[in-house]
Amino acid sequence: MLIDASxxxxxxxxxxxxxxxxxSSLGIAISxxxxxxxxxxxxxxxxxxxxxxxxxxxxxxxxFIFLILVITTSIPxxxxxxxxxxxxxxxxxxxxxxxxxFGVSGAYQGSVCAAGIAGLSKTEGRILTNGIMLAxxxxxLAVLGLVFSIMALSILGLM
Amino acid sequence: MLISPESLAVLGxxxxxxxxxxxSSIGLGWAxxxxxxxxxxxxxxxxxxxxxxxxxMTQTFYGLIILILILTTVIPNLSTMxxxxxxxxxxxxxxxxxxxxxxxxxxxQGAVCASGISLLPKTxxxILTNAMMLAxxxxxLGVLGLVFTIMALSMLGLF
Numbered sequence: 490m491l492i493d494a495s496x497x498x499x500x501x502x503x504x505x506x507x508x509x510x511x512x513s514s515l516g517i518a519i520s521x522x523x524x525x526x527x528x529x530x531x532x533x534x535x536x537x538x539x540x541x542x543x544x545x546x547x548x549x550x551x552x553f554i555f556l557i558l559v560i561t562t563s564i565p566x567x568x569x570x571x572x573x574x575x576x577x578x579x580x581x582x583x584x585x586x587x588x589x590x591f592g593v594s595g596a597y598q599g600s601v602c603a604a605g606i607a608g609l610s611k612t613e614g615r616i617l618t619n620g621i622m623l624a625x626x627x628x629x630l631a632v633l634g635l636v637f638s639i640m641a642l643s644i645l646g647l648m
Numbered sequence: 649m650l651i652s653p654e655s656l657a658v659l660g661x662x663x664x665x666x667x668x669x670x671x672s673s674i675g676l677g678w679a680x681x682x683x684x685x686x687x688x689x690x691x692x693x694x695x696x697x698x699x700x701x702x703x704x705m706t707q708t709f710y711g712l713i714i715l716i717l718i719l720t721t722v723i724p725n726l727s728t729m730x731x732x733x734x735x736x737x738x739x740x741x742x743x744x745x746x747x748x749x750x751x752x753x754x755x756x757q758g759a760v761c762a763s764g765i766s767l768l769p770k771t772x773x774x775i776l777t778n779a780m781m782l783a784x785x786x787x788x789l790g791v792l793g794l795v796f797t798i799m800a801l802s803m804l805g806l807f
Binding site for chain 2: 490491492493494495496497499500502503504506507508510511513514515517518519521522523524525526528529532535538539542543546549553556557560561
């Protein structure tokens with residue numbers, strides 16, 4: 490068969506990692522573009538700009554954790570399931586869920602960080618703590634995406 | 649057979665290179681149009697504009713590396729797998745990771761570079777270092793896309 494159960498599961502993991510990498514790129518680019526504008530005005534904010542601009546990078550690593558879990562833990566158990574083909578497609582569905590969580594939260598954490606970066610020179614860097622705190626709210630959704638995907642896999646008995 | 653495992657693997661590699669080329673084009677297009685606007689204002693910034701505009705070009709080469717690795721290393725391994733057909737589709741899924749990572753990171757690295765370029769005249773070129781630093785964050789996601797794809801292939805035993 491050209492497309493078997495474990496390759497469907499790999500596609501799910503791949504979609505999740507692709508979403509994570511795309512979301513991180515988008516988020517870092519949005520905050521980085523705001524960072525360049527702030528540094529043009531006030532070059533001393535370099536440290537704070539780098540801290541805020543780097544926050545959306547974590548999505549790539551969450552997605553990579555998901556990929557490792559699917560490839561090393563779920564795929565070997567797929568063959569033991571009562572309906573292997575359906576289980577492969579279920580892992581693909583969970584991968585789409587993780588992909589959306591990582592992609593959207595990465596991109597929009599970039600917006601929060603960009604707003605924080607734009608306020609850096611006006612507040613002389615004091616917005617950093619509050620900016621990080623607000624960005625962590627969006628981070629939480631990515632962590633939930635990872636946790637809920639793992640929970641969904643374990644409810645299906647694939648973990 | 650119209651679509652064999654090897655041809656699915658080649659399709660994955662081609663998608664990775666296609667994503668890299670498309671992303672680099674979009675990124676260079678954004679950065680280049682900001683560069684033309686900046687050079688009309690201040691022709692002395694030509695060197696800095698060229699340095700910043702050329703940054704999104706690298707993602708093409710990451711895509712090419714993936715294609716070369718798949719063609720030379722992964723495809724000869726396919727026939728030794730337990731289920732060659734499914735393995736071909738898995739390689740296609742891994743190509744999708746690289747395609748998405750290279751395309752989005754190159755395109756949005758162009759946005760960071762465009763933001764840096766538009767500030768070159770105002771800062772008399774001093775923004776160059778900081779803008780490159782912020783662009784390298786986005787570059788990192790392209791590199792991670794390459795590394796994670798290779799790691800996924802090796803976890804599947806195809807590399």
